[in-house]
Amino acid sequence: MNASLRILARPWRLIGWLCVVAGLVATYVRFTQGLGASTNLSDDFPWGLWVGFDVVCGVGLAAGGFTISAIVYIFRFEKYRPIAKPAVLAAFVGYLMVVGGLLFDLGHPWRLWHPLVMWNHHSVMFEVSWCVTLYTIVLTLEVSSLVFERLKWLRALRRVHRAILPLTLAAVLLSMLHQSSLGSLFLLVPGRLHALWYSPILPLQFFISAMAVGCAMTIVESNLSSRAFGRSVEADVLSGVAKIAAALLGVYLVLRVGDLIVRGVITELWPLNHASLFFLAEIFLGTIIPMVLFSMHRIRRNTKWLYHSGQLAVVGFVVARLNVSITGFEVAAGKTYVPTWMEFAVTAMLVTIGIKVFYLAAKHLPVFEDDADAAARSRRWRAETDRQDGAPACAPGAARDGSLDQRGKASDEKLLPI
Amino acid sequence: MNAILFDVNECVGCKACVYACAKENELPDTDLEILSEHRFTALEEINEDEEWYLRRMCMHCVEPSCASACPVGALKKTPLGPVVYDFDKCIGCRYCMVACPFNVPRYEWDSMTPRVRKCQMCHERVAAGKSTACAEACPTGATKSGERSALIAEAWRRIDSNPDSYARHVYGEKEAGGTCVLIIGPQEVIDVLNPNVPNTPLPHRTWFVLSQIPAAVAVVGAGLVGVNWIIQRRMKLASNTKTSTCEHTKGGKP
Numbered sequence: 148m149n150a151s152l153r154i155l156a157r158p159w160r161l162i163g164w165l166c167v168v169a170g171l172v173a174t175y176v177r178f179t180q181g182l183g184a185s186t187n188l189s190d191d192f193p194w195g196l197w198v199g200f201d202v203v204c205g206v207g208l209a210a211g212g213f214t215i216s217a218i219v220y221i222f223r224f225e226k227y228r229p230i231a232k233p234a235v236l237a238a239f240v241g242y243l244m245v246v247g248g249l250l251f252d253l254g255h256p257w258r259l260w261h262p263l264v265m266w267n268h269h270s271v272m273f274e275v276s277w278c279v280t281l282y283t284i285v286l287t288l289e290v291s292s293l294v295f296e297r298l299k300w301l302r303a304l305r306r307v308h309r310a311i312l313p314l315t316l317a318a319v320l321l322s323m324l325h326q327s328s329l330g331s332l333f334l335l336v337p338g339r340l341h342a343l344w345y346s347p348i349l350p351l352q353f354f355i356s357a358m359a360v361g362c363a364m365t366i367v368e369s370n371l372s373s374r375a376f377g378r379s380v381e382a383d384v385l386s387g388v389a390k391i392a393a394a395l396l397g398v399y400l401v402l403r404v405g406d407l408i409v410r411g412v413i414t415e416l417w418p419l420n421h422a423s424l425f426f427l428a429e430i431f432l433g434t435i436i437p438m439v440l441f442s443m444h445r446i447r448r449n450t451k452w453l454y455h456s457g458q459l460a461v462v463g464f465v466v467a468r469l470n471v472s473i474t475g476f477e478v479a480a481g482k483t484y485v486p487t488w489m490e491f492a493v494t495a496m497l498v499t500i501g502i503k504v505f506y507l508a509a510k511h512l513p514v515f516e517d518d519a520d521a522a523a524r525s526r527r528w529r530a531e532t533d534r535q536d537g538a539p540a541c542a543p544g545a546a547r548d549g550s551l552d553q554r555g556k557a558s559d560e561k562l563l564p565i
Numbered sequence: 566m567n568a569i570l571f572d573v574n575e576c577v578g579c580k581a582c583v584y585a586c587a588k589e590n591e592l593p594d595t596d597l598e599i600l601s602e603h604r605f606t607a608l609e610e611i612n613e614d615e616e617w618y619l620r621r622m623c624m625h626c627v628e629p630s631c632a633s634a635c636p637v638g639a640l641k642k643t644p645l646g647p648v649v650y651d652f653d654k655c656i657g658c659r660y661c662m663v664a665c666p667f668n669v670p671r672y673e674w675d676s677m678t679p680r681v682r683k684c685q686m687c688h689e690r691v692a693a694g695k696s697t698a699c700a701e702a703c704p705t706g707a708t709k710s711g712e713r714s715a716l717i718a719e720a721w722r723r724i725d726s727n728p729d730s731y732a733r734h735v736y737g738e739k740e741a742g743g744t745c746v747l748i749i750g751p752q753e754v755i756d757v758l759n760p761n762v763p764n765t766p767l768p769h770r771t772w773f774v775l776s777q778i779p780a781a782v783a784v785v786g787a788g789l790v791g792v793n794w795i796i797q798r799r800m801k802l803a804s805n806t807k808t809s810t811c812e813h814t815k816g817g818k819p
């Protein structure tokens with residue numbers, strides 16, 4: 148089995164190297180000849196792939212960090228503890244990539260710090276830069292505990308552990324602010340963004356969809372690391388995460404479609420065109436299908452299918468965010484924007500580096516719980532669900548004691564009657 | 566507040582304003598017909614049954630989206646009217662370009678130290694009490710510079726005294742909450758101007774959300790702390806017998 152895995156890994160390694168080499172060439176062009184030579188950005192299309200994907204998608208995809216740590220450290224659903232550290236690490240790497248993407252996109256990357264000293268509190272972008280900076284610091288502190296644990300610096304470790312609750316609180320508040328503010332960025336452009344995407348509740352939609360995709364990313368990332376490290380997947384935990392994701396996607400679907408109906412723009416879908424096709428792709432791939440899959444007991448029980456459902460949710464989310472930041476502008480302006488190969492190459496390079504950094508960190512730091520523990524817990528869970536057959540097996544909170552157990556199950560059944 | 570009035574019916578298309586602007590701002594030679602990094606104003610030819618010229622330029626909104634968008638305050642509305650740009654602050658995020666409802670700011674895409682480029686209403690001249698370079702150069706009075714309220718009154722006077730050749734619309738009086746560039750002319754030309762700009766200032770939309778932040782942080786923060794406190798307490802009561810070690814590393818086993 149190990150041998151076949153290594154063969155599987157090889158083409159990916161080659162693709163990874165190609166991405167990095169192409170990315171380096173593009174980096175050279177970007178930093179010697181400027182944005183005009185390296186991108187297809189123009190006065191009509193000032194924001195493209197680097198903002199649309201590296202920042203607007205990247206920040207959302209890293210939302211698993213605060214979502215899972217809130218579930219574990221604030222709401223104390225102990226069951227999810229094993230995935231808290233990987234989720235925080237993934238978020239940390241994700242935010243480093245976002246900052247990396249920004250360095251490419253800004254006309255003056257060396258002035259990245261300007262918003263910290265030159266204030267304009269009327270600007271959403273100003274608020275986003277502050278929150279992202281502070282949250283990256285919080286993530287660094289959280290991740291530092293892994294380093295301390297590894298180095299056995301017990302005093303420092305204890306100090307971080309004592310601060311875990313305030314840190315998580317800060318993480319949740321900062322994330323709430325900037326995840327939603329990414330949507331607020333677009334509130335300023337009612338005339339330039341197509342009505343299918345411009346909505347007064349964009350901030351709320353961005354926040355909810357970020358939490359949902361954060362859960363989906365956690366599922367994907369757990370599966371990938373279990374393959375990379377040849378350890379078993381936390382099937383029981385991920386099944387719970389999928390349930391949470393399904394609920395969040397449900398809320399998002401209501402907000403998204405309800406908003407279109409209330410604003411009376413759902414009619415825009417009718418004669419199928421560029422805009423409506425992209426909208427349908429986003430809503431089916433990213434919301435409806437993953438929601439249905441995540442809420443099916445049979446899918447959640449099957450590690451492989453759960454993984455693929457997670458991938459689908461992630462892809463759909465990317466489509467949705469690119470629709471807001473690119474398609475919606477294209478349709479409204481009647482112009483098209485296709486990124487250059489260099490824009491793609493830089494993005495691919497950043498993603499590759501991100502995956503590699505995560506892999507190295509996960510390999511050398513105590514990120515995952517002992518495999519024996521995980522395997523045992525997984526076996527227990529499977530036996531249990533087989534017995535109960537069909538009933539929601541591991542409701543969030545099932546691992547907690549007494550009355551809380553009750554509450555967890557009750558609310559869960561209400562959400563997902565399967 | 567200083568403003569510019571442009572009257573399509575008076576414009577003969579001589580482009581004196583465009584040349585004067587280029588000279589004043591030391592812009593290089595280039596195509597004159599469209600706004601670009603080298604042109605802060607351009608004359609657009611409009612051929613319906615007659616030939617008209619429409620001046621394109623920054624509208625100098627009373628509450629400018631670009632200035633509210635800029636994270637570092639590089640763009641600012643001055644009390645005298647002009648919306649000015651401070652290159653030394655600009656980080657090049659280009660949110661101003663995305664935010665402008667009139668699609669005005671241009672960017673030096675091929676530069677390694679790119680600037681945002683747009684009309685700054687000759688802010689130094691205006692501060693010295695002079696009219697803008699374009700208004701001074703205009704031979705027919707199609708472009709006039711002066712106090713905003715006086716120019717609005719004058720615009721309506723022109724419309725009322727010649728209702729057949731003017732649309733009953735001073736473009737910029739209400740658009741985007743009011744702008745410091747006002748345009749009047751025949752309906753055909755006014756129709757060419759962006760009709761999608763709402764009459765309320767756009768920055769109100771983002772400010773509405775931003776101003777909720779302190780309250781949201783307080784409420785959600787307090788809520789989370791409260792919920793956490795209750796849960797901790799109930800967990801402690803439920804497991805009186807168990808002694809908890811380090812919370813963070815306890816592991817997920819019941």
Ligand code: SF4
Nearest residue numbers: 623624626629631665
């Ligand atoms: S027209 Fe555009 S660039 Fe000019 S002040 Fe208004 S928002 Fe700013």
Ligand code: SF4
Nearest residue numbers: 635655656658659661
């Ligand atoms: S590009 Fe410069 S002027 Fe425009 S919003 Fe960004 S920092 Fe401000």
